[in-house]
Amino acid sequence: MARVIxxxxxxxxxxxxxxxxVMGAFARLGVHGVVDVRQGKRFEITLEGEPTDExxxxxxxxxxxxxxxxxxxxxxxxxxx
Amino acid sequence: xxxxxxxxxxxxDDRDAQRAVRLAGGEPVALWHGDDDLKxxxxxxxxxxxxxxxxxxxxxIAKFAPVMTTIIARAQQGLPVLGICNGFQILCESHLLxxxxxxxxxxxxxxxxxxxxxxxxxxxxxxxxxxxxxxxxPLKNGEGGYVADDATLDRLEGDGLVVARYLEVNxxxxxxxxxxxxxxxxxxxxxxxxxxxxxxxxxxPSTDGxxxxxxxxxxxxxx
Numbered sequence: 001m002a003r004v005i006x007x008x009x010x011x012x013x014x015x016x017x018x019x020x021x022v023m024g025a026f027a028r029l030g031v032h033g034v035v036d037v038r039q040g041k042r043f044e045i046t047l048e049g050e051p052t053d054e055x056x057x058x059x060x061x062x063x064x065x066x067x068x069x070x071x072x073x074x075x076x077x078x079x080x081x
Numbered sequence: 082x083x084x085x086x087x088x089x090x091x092x093x094d095d096r097d098a099q100r101a102v103r104l105a106g107g108e109p110v111a112l113w114h115g116d117d118d119l120k121x122x123x124x125x126x127x128x129x130x131x132x133x134x135x136x137x138x139x140x141x142i143a144k145f146a147p148v149m150t151t152i153i154a155r156a157q158q159g160l161p162v163l164g165i166c167n168g169f170q171i172l173c174e175s176h177l178l179x180x181x182x183x184x185x186x187x188x189x190x191x192x193x194x195x196x197x198x199x200x201x202x203x204x205x206x207x208x209x210x211x212x213x214x215x216x217x218x219p220l221k222n223g224e225g226g227y228v229a230d231d232a233t234l235d236r237l238e239g240d241g242l243v244v245a246r247y248l249e250v251n252x253x254x255x256x257x258x259x260x261x262x263x264x265x266x267x268x269x270x271x272x273x274x275x276x277x278x279x280x281x282x283x284x285x286p287s288t289d290g291x292x293x294x295x296x297x298x299x300x301x302x303x304x
Contacts, residue, residue, distance in 0.1 A: 010183075013230070014183065014228055015183070015186060015226075015228070015254065017184050017185070017186050017187070017188050017254075018184060018188065021188055066137070066141065066145075067137070069138055069141065069174060069181055071173070071179070071180060071181045071229070072181045072183060072228060
């Protein structure tokens with residue numbers, strides 16, 4: 001079994017009101033010195049077998065077509081050691 | 082003239098959209114998300130609501146529904162499609178319209194009677210309005226902020242594809258106050274506010290929304 005991690009983040013130029021609200025909470029809770037918070041999604045995908053090139057190509061396709069919206073988001077994909 | 086209204090799991094406004102079609106003089110046809118048959122309709126409305134619970138992203142899962150596979154293919158060949166609210170989100174996720182709808186900039190769900198200016202009035206869905214006409218229809222969304230990159234926004238403006246713009250208040254942080262857009266040929270329109278809730282004086286703030294449905298029937302009859 002292998003585990004693949006896909007992280008999806010809003011592109012830097014897209015406003016992230018949720019991240020901004022979290023940053024506001026930091027300040028209210030007495031944590032200062034934070035200049036930016038961006039919120040994203042993390043997918044942990046467990047494969048039945050080895051992470052073959054074919055399996056990873058499928059996951060890249062899913063990351064682009066389903067897990068992220070390339071208009072506003074970017075993703076990274078890695079196999080967990 | 083038959084106008085199909087799709088029901089997804091989590092659709093809310095499908096019945097109101099059907100009613101609006103009927104009041105405009107058309108025949109509403111219920112379409113089911115799991116059925117790829119469009120039942121011979123002349124146009125399609127993707128209604129508001131929370132298709133598939135808005136899981137993942139609004140409209141992200143709906144675009145893979147069997148009915149959407151057919152609608153996407155037919156829309157690319159000219160089938161008129163109006164996406165309202167969640168339907169607009171589905172059109173963007175399906176890449177039938179550019180850009181995306183994101184979380185309101187103030188993070189609150191907004192529900193208000195919203196004033197709009199109609200800017201493109203030669204589309205299938207807006208030809209009953211006058212250019213520059215101001216209308217008031219309900220708006221209700223949590224993720225209605227229209228975003229796109231500057232090049233896309235410039236193209237939308239330059240090509241005259243902005244259908245409606247928010248007036249007085251920008252309720253959700255939409256870039257350039259954009260409330261609705263169209264494809265170049267004017268067959269596909271996405272709109273965040275809800276014309277189907279403004280078709281009778283008893284229940285709506287106006288009857289200003291009826292024009293979207295009358296427009297489609299005008300165009301289909303004259304086609």
